[in-house]
Amino acid sequence: MKVDHISISAYLDDFSMITIVVNKPFPIIPSLSLVDDKKVLQPLTIDKQEYYDDLVIYKCRSRIPIDLKNRYWVTFNESRIPLMIGSIVRTAKFDSLYYDDTSLGAIYTPERTTFKVWSPVAFAMKVKYKPRQSDTFLEQKMSRTENGVWQVTLEGDHHLTEYLFVVNVNHEWVETTDPYAKSVTANGIHSVVIHLPETDPEGWNRSEKKINLRSKTDSIIYELHVRDLTIHSDSGVVNKGKYLGLTERGTKTSNGFHTGLDYLKRLGITHVQLLPVADFGSVDETTPDSAYNWGYDPVQFFSPEGSYSTDPYDPICRIKELKTLIHTLQQNGLSVILDVVYNHVYKREESPFEKLVPGYYFRFDEGGKPVNGTGVGNDTASERKMMRKFILDALTYWMSEYKVDGFRFDLMGIHDVETMNLAAEKLKSLNPGVFLLGEGWDLNTNLEPENKATLSSAKKLPSYSFFNDAFRDHVKGSIFPDGQSGFINGNQDARIKSHMKQVMRGYAGQHDTFLKAEQSINYSECHDNHTLFDLLSIRHPFEDEFTRRKRQQLALAFTLFAQGVPFIHAGQECFRTKNGAENSYNLPDSINAFDWKRCESFYKEVDYFKQLIRIRKTQPLFHESSTVLSEWKVPEGGLGFELNLPTTDIKEDASFWTNALLLFNQTTKQIFIPIEEKRWTIAIEGEKVCHRALNEEQYRLKPLSFSLLYSV
Known part of the structure; x- marks a missing residue:
């Protein structure tokens, strides 16, 4: 807001601290006051003046603690500036006062549905809803609890009712979806109330409790993207690029080579790790062939992505078809790991988190700017109680409702150790054999190093396995073509050779990275960066392809026979290429599709891969800790x-x-x-x-x- 050519804004940074931000110093320090809806004035005292970039900061103090149930303005020179929510939401007192451990979202029964959403900083809240048979949206006021949860109960059967929350925060009304929504309309425009038993596919047992007995070192993980594996023109799959495509049996190429589900179950792998299947923002669900994405841009964390369903307009369809995929894989002896992304959101300003409680769910620097350790513009703050609750609620929901067998945490190093250990404790109480793994990269986020869930904290996180970049780099060399080469490249540097014993031991031991080898995810290729085939083509441009393939097979042997957990990127067994693309996250199917013709042409190498897996699985000395x-x-x-x-x-x-x-x-x-x-x-x-x-x-x-x- 501009007053007398001075741009001015006011923020609530503590329960009695108000920050005035102006673009130039006041020529004369004005008389500042705080006023609420009842026009009660409280004088403000300027404690200190600071400078940040080109701005002047005045720290002011109120004599009376501020009540978040009210709206306030700062007055000076007969002008009134709305008081906005500032860093108060990131104080320990705020976290302590307003933490709420009750269930949130749309809580359905056939007789009534209760809507609950957390926003201690909201002045008012309404639910805007449209019942299934109606074309008109209605509104109902919600009431606030002491912990800042707004709720209202609507009588009657509201299965498939569409809804939004309309919230008054920072002196304006905004609409938002429910962060706890179990399903959404196409492209997540509206949240949808769901009677979850209606989403169960044939053969689904709601009361079944999954118990995994396989040890981690008995596991072989195979990473794939739902669309990639079946979209190829010769996959023989009817529902190409869809959840259901991976459930089809008997699919073959035109030459009779097994594809899809039949191919997976013949490999001998134990776990399928799916790239993100929670709702993401970069693909228009109504025209899913118009764009491609890996899915690391989450929007709705409890709802499946609609572009992989056969009908994105049907809120039940996306749930039922993803459940069908999970159930089918498990019925064919394959455990299912979901790749989950809780470290950031697609667009911070548009997320329900930011609309409901501005500034709470994310990390900010001292100047109030979002921290960007993830590289995508925002880092979530897992150490805050309600973000921690959200992560744990989402994980337990996916495990209990979808009956998955494990989780892979994207950029896990952004999260804090305490949250990850609490998540492990909760998930293991539901399934003692749940498989937990993550990326432990040390990223520049606003969290003390000892509190980050990074590789250096692995011994504090005994339930988690970590992508082992030391294994990767010593076997195949740096992920960057100009970086140091690895053993398979012929690098005879003594430092490389001295590390190979650690490679084979899974970097486990008292003086090494991990407590046990099962914490080491041994890999030489994943969805990120170049495929190994492409990297070798760049690093060895004058070698023939036959020689480069021999190098790749060396990496495969290290991956499958080193102590720890083997991890295979789909197509690695048949020298997958992305035509040299380093980061194919949004490139078309022509780059990302699993090439079944190529796989068929390397059938001997695929058979060799199967034989190596068979040996590892049947011989205990490759996976026993003794x-x-x-x-x-x-x-x-x-x-x-x-x-x-x-x-x-x-x-x-x-x-x-x-x-x-x-x-x-x-x-x-x-x-x-x-x-x-x-x-x-x-x-x-x-x-x-x-x-x-x-x-x-x-x-x-x-x-x-x-x-x-x-x-x-």
Whole structure:
């Protein structure tokens, strides 16, 4: 607001502190007062004057604590400036006074629905709603509790009633969707009341409680995007790019090669990790083929994305079809991990969070500007009680309603350790075997380093596994083409070789990153950055493709046989390419689609991948914590490790290996390795499965190859 050529605004920064922001100093310090709706005046005292950028800041104090149920204005020189919500919402007192642990959202029964939304800073609130058979929106005033929860109960059956909240905050009325909405209309225009049993597909058991018994190191995660896996023209799938596309059985290419669900279940993987399926903002759900996105731009955290449904206009359809996908994968022996994004929102200013409680759900710097550690313009503040509650409520909802088996946390390092441990405790009470993993990158957010859920805090977060960038970088080199190369590139730097034992041990131990190897997500490729095939093409431009593929197969062997949890990006097994694109998050299907023709052409390599998985899964020494790993002496350019599993009563079986020898050659020349004859049997050699006894005193390790030997 401008007064006498001075631009002025006023913010409530504490329960008695008001900040006046002007574009130039007052020539004469005015008499400042605070006035409420009842026109009661309170004088304000200027405590200090500060400068920030080109602005002048006056810190003023009120003698009487401010009541957030009222509206206020700051008066000076017969002018009146509306008092806006400032950093008061980020004070410990605010968090303590207004925390509310009751259920929020639209709480449905066939007889009535209660709408509840948290906004302690709202002056008034209404619910605007349109029943199923009506074309007209109605409004109903809501009442406020002491904790700042606004609520109202509407009598009657409101299943499929569309609604919005109309809130008076910062002296204006704004409309917002419900942050707890279980479903929405197309493109999230309106929230929708849902009777959830109506969304259950055939065969769904609402009372079933999922209990996962598989250990983390018995798991093999396969990351995929819902649209990517079936959108290819020769996928043989009817519902291409949809939730239901991944539920179709018997799909094949025109040449008869298995695709989709049948392909996944034949690989031998144990977990499918889905890129975000919660509602996101960058794709128009009514024309889903007009744009593409990975989905890391969340809008509605409790509702599935509509562009993957066959009818985005039907609020039930998106829920039922996602449940069908999850149920189908599980019925085919595959556990389901959801990639969840709680570290930021698509557009902060337009989010229900910011409309309902401005400035609370996000982190800001000392000058009141949003922190941007995520790189997308905003960081959520998981350490605040109601944001923490929101995250825990969302996670428990997805687990209990959709019966998923785990969660992958995008940019988990933005979140705080306490929230993540509370989430683990809650989720494990529902399913002790829930699989939790995340990105532990240390990002520049407004949180003390020791409180960040980063890789350096891994030992404080024993329930979580972390994407292991040290594993990735020492195996394949930096994700940046100009960065340092890795072992598979032929880098014989002593520092690389010295780290390879940690790579094989999963960086676990008293003086290492993790408490146990199960905390290490071992990967050389994921949806981010170049595919490994493309990166090798850039890094080795003068090599033929055959040679580069040999390097990639070396990375695959490290990923599958190092201690920890193997993680595979969909298509890695058939040298997936995105035509050199480094960041394909919004590029078209021509770049992102899983190429079934290419996969079919590399059927031998896919079979090899299956055989490696079978060996890892059937031989306990590759995933038991009691396995002892030691280095095996090999000539320069090679790497060798012996695994030994002490015999126990459980494992006294002729088919179980007590020892395994893993040999890697990073050079383009063969290596001869001294070895004890008649002790070892060759299981893998030259990317082929064989069971041939070794009868020589020297073993010839082929160029750019991996060999696996064993003894029982």
